[in-house]
Amino acid sequence: MTTIAGPAAAALSSLSADQLTFIRSLPKAELHAHLNGCIPITVLRELAHEYARSSAADSSAKSIGSATLSSLLSNDAVQSGIQQLLSSEGVKLEKITDFFGLFPSIYALTSTKEALGRVTRAVLESFLGTSRVDEDIHRGTASQAECAYLELRSTPRQTDGMTREEYVRTIVEEAEWYPPGKVGIIVSLDRKMSGEVMDECVEVASKLRKEGKAVVGVDLCGDPLAGDVVDFERYFRRAKEVGLKVTLHVAETTSNSCEETLKLLSYGPDRLGHATFLDDDAIDYVVKNKIPIEICLTSNLLCKTVSSLDEHHIRHYLKHNHPISICTDDTLPFRTTSTAEYALLLAKLPLGLGLSEGDVEKIARMGMEHRFV
Ligand SMILES: CNc1ncnc2c1ncn2[C@@H]1O[C@H](COP(=O)(O)O)[C@@H](O)[C@H]1O
Numbered sequence: 001m002t003t004i005a006g007p008a009a010a011a012l013s014s015l016s017a018d019q020l021t022f023i024r025s026l027p028k029a030e031l032h033a034h035l036n037g038c039i040p041i042t043v044l045r046e047l048a049h050e051y052a053r054s055s056a057a058d059s060s061a062k063s064i065g066s067a068t069l070s071s072l073l074s075n076d077a078v079q080s081g082i083q084q085l086l087s088s089e090g091v092k093l094e095k096i097t098d099f100f101g102l103f104p105s106i107y108a109l110t111s112t113k114e115a116l117g118r119v120t121r122a123v124l125e126s127f128l129g130t131s132r133v134d135e136d137i138h139r140g141t142a143s144q145a146e147c148a149y150l151e152l153r154s155t156p157r158q159t160d161g162m163t164r165e166e167y168v169r170t171i172v173e174e175a176e177w178y179p180p181g182k183v184g185i186i187v188s189l190d191r192k193m194s195g196e197v198m199d200e201c202v203e204v205a206s207k208l209r210k211e212g213k214a215v216v217g218v219d220l221c222g223d224p225l226a227g228d229v230v231d232f233e234r235y236f237r238r239a240k241e242v243g244l245k246v247t248l249h250v251a252e253t254t255s256n257s258c259e260e261t262l263k264l265l266s267y268g269p270d271r272l273g274h275a276t277f278l279d280d281d282a283i284d285y286v287v288k289n290k291i292p293i294e295i296c297l298t299s300n301l302l303c304k305t306v307s308s309l310d311e312h313h314i315r316h317y318l319k320h321n322h323p324i325s326i327c328t329d330d331t332l333p334f335r336t337t338s339t340a341e342y343a344l345l346l347a348k349l350p351l352g353l354g355l356s357e358g359d360v361e362k363i364a365r366m367g368m369e370h371r372f373v
Contacts, residue, residue, distance in 0.1 A: 003041055005090050007309075008298050008340035011347035022357055023342045027148040029367040030127055030327055030338050032247075032273055032294035034188070034221070035120065035154035035171065036106050037330025041086060043122040044332065047109040048082040051075065073108045081105025090335035096253055096303040100223045102333060112161040113170050120174040123152065126331070127338065128182060146338040149371055153186035153219050156201050164197075165204045172213045184216035184372050186247065189235060191220065191227035198235040206242040216372035217245035217270070224252040229263045236267045245372040247294065249273040251282070253305060258282065265291075271325075271370060276305050276313055283316070292323035292370040297344045298336045299329035309344065309353055318359070325367035 004012060012020070039047075055075035073081075082105050084091055093099055110116050129145030154171055156164035168187060175183040187205040189198045201218070208215040218239045220232060236246050248269045251261045258279045265285050273294045278286060286293070295314050300306040306313070317324050326341045328334070345363065348354045355363075 003088065003335055004337060004340050005088060005335035006298065007301050007351075008334070008336035008344065011343040011352045012340050014347045014351045015343055019346055019357075020339075020343075023339055023346065023360070024144070026342070026361060026364040027368055028146070028338050028342065028364050029149040029151070029325060029371050030147045031151045031271070031325045031367060031371065032296060032327035032329055033123075033127065033150065033152055034330050035123055035152055036103060036110060037332055038123045038126065038152075038328070039106065039110075039119045039332050040122050040126050041332065043119055044082060044106070044109070045086060047115060047119070048079060048086075051078055051109055073104060078105045078108045082109070085332060090302070091333040093303055096305055097223060097225060099303055099333070107157065111157070111159040113166060116162070116167065116170045117174055120152075120171050121177075124150070124174060124178065124183065127152075128178060149182060149184075149368065149373075151184040151186055151216065151372060153188045153221070155188040155190050155221065156204060164200055165207070168204050168208060168215065172208060172215065175214055180214075181373060184214050186217045186219050186372070187215060188219040188221045189232065190222035191224070191232070192222055193227075195231060195235070198232065199238075202235050202239050202242075202244075205239065205244055209242070209244060215244070217247060219246075219273070220248040220264070221273070222249075224249065224256055229260050233263070233267060236269075240268060245270040247271040247273060247372075250275050251277040253277065270372065274300065274305075276300060278313075287320055287322055290323060292325060292366070293317055294327045295324050296327050296329035297341055298334045302334050308350065310349060312353075314353070318355075323366045323370055324363060325370055326363060 052075055085102060091102060110119050125143060127146050127150045129143045156167040158164050172185055175185055187201050189201055205215050205218055239246055246267060246269045248264050250264050250272045252274045254277055256277060261278060261282045265282060269291060271292045271294055275293045297312060328336050328338055328341055331337060342360060344352045345355045345360050346352055
C-alpha cells in the first residue's frame with residue numbers, strides 16, 4: 001500500500017467520488033516506474049528492521065542471506081537513509097541531483113535474490129493488484145489494481161549474492177506470475193556505468209528476450225549530469241539491433257546541453273523520459289518523429305525541475321496532440337500512485353491541470369498504445 005502525500009494527495013482529495021471512479025475505470029499503462037524507487041513503505045520498513053537485526057546479531061560473520069554486510073553500508077548509514085524515505089511527507093529535495101543519494105541505503109536492503117524477489121513481488125502487486133495467477137490459492141485478501149499494464153524498469157546490480165543476469169532473472173521470475181501481456185521488464189543502464197557493464201546489461205537483456213522472457217527494452221537513467229552520452233551510443237545501437245526497444249531519460253535538467261539532447265535523439269529512441277528542457281530543434285525532432293514522452297508530474301514538482309503544474313511541459317505536448325503517457329517514476333519518495341498522477345490531470349488549477357474527462361481518457365489510451373509490446 002502506497003502512502004500518498006504532497007501534490008498527489010491534494011489533487012486526489014479535491015476530486016468527487018464520481019471523478020475517482022472515472023479514473024479507476026480507465027485502462028492505464030504505467031510505462032516509467034523504477035523498481036527500487038517504488039518499494040512499498042511497509043516492505044521497506046520490514047527490510048530495514050531485518051537489516052538492523054542481522055547487523056546486531058551477527059557482526060562477526062556479517063551475513064545477510066548470501067550478501068556480506070562488509071560490502072554494504074554500515075547499519076547506521078542505512079537506517080538514517082531509510083528514515084528519510086519513511087517520513088510521512090515523502091522526501092524533501094533541494095535539487096534533482098540530491099535525489100540519487102537516496103538509493104545506496106535502499107540498495108543495501110535489496111542486494112540478495114530473496115530480498116529483490118520480495119520487493120519485486122510487492123511492487124508488482126502495488127501496481128497490478130492481486131492478479132497473480134496463483135493469487136486465489138495463496139491469498140485471501142484482494143488489492144485493487146492501479147493500472148492494467150506495467151513496464152517495470154531496474155538497473156542490474158552485481159552483489160555478493162547475485163550476478164547481473166541473476167538480478168534480471170529474479171525480477172522476470174516474479175513478473176511471470178502475472179498473465180502474459182501484463183508486465184514488461186526494461187533493463188536500465190545507469191549513466192555512471194562503465195562501458196563493460198553497459199555491454200553486459202544489454203547482452204543479458206538480449207539473452208532473456210531470445211529465451212522468450214518479457215524483457216521488452218532498455219533505458220538510460222541515473223544522475224542526469226553523469227557520464228558522456230557519446231560513450232553510451234554503441235550499447236543502445238546494439239540493443240536496437242537485437243530487437244529491444246529503447247527509452248532514454250533526456251533533458252531532465254537545465255544543465256543538460258542541447259548537443260547532448262540531440263545526440264540522445266540520434267540513437268533513435270522509441271520513447272523519452274521527462275524531456276523537460278528540450279530546445280526548439282529537439283522539440284521539432286520529437287514532434288516530427290512522434291516520439292512518445294513519459295510524463296512524471298509529481299516527480300518533476302518534487303525534484304524542482306518544474307515550478308508548477310501550469311508551467312509543466314505537458315501543456316506543450318497536449319497543445320500539439322503529441323503522444324504522452326502518465327507515469328509515477330518513483331512512488332516511494334514521491335508518495336504517489338498511477339491514480340494520483342491521473343488525479344493531477346483532472347483536478348482544477350492550481351491543484352491539477354483542470355483537463356476534461358475526455359482529454360484524460362485520450363491520454364490513458366495513448367499510454368496503452370505506446371507500450372513496448
Ligand atoms: C527523478 N527521476 C529519475 N531520473 C533518472 N534516474 C532515475 C530517476 N528516478 C530513478 N532513477 C534511477 O533508478 C534507480 C532506482 O531504481 P532501480 O535500482 O533501477 O530499480 C536510481 O538509482 C536511478 O538511477
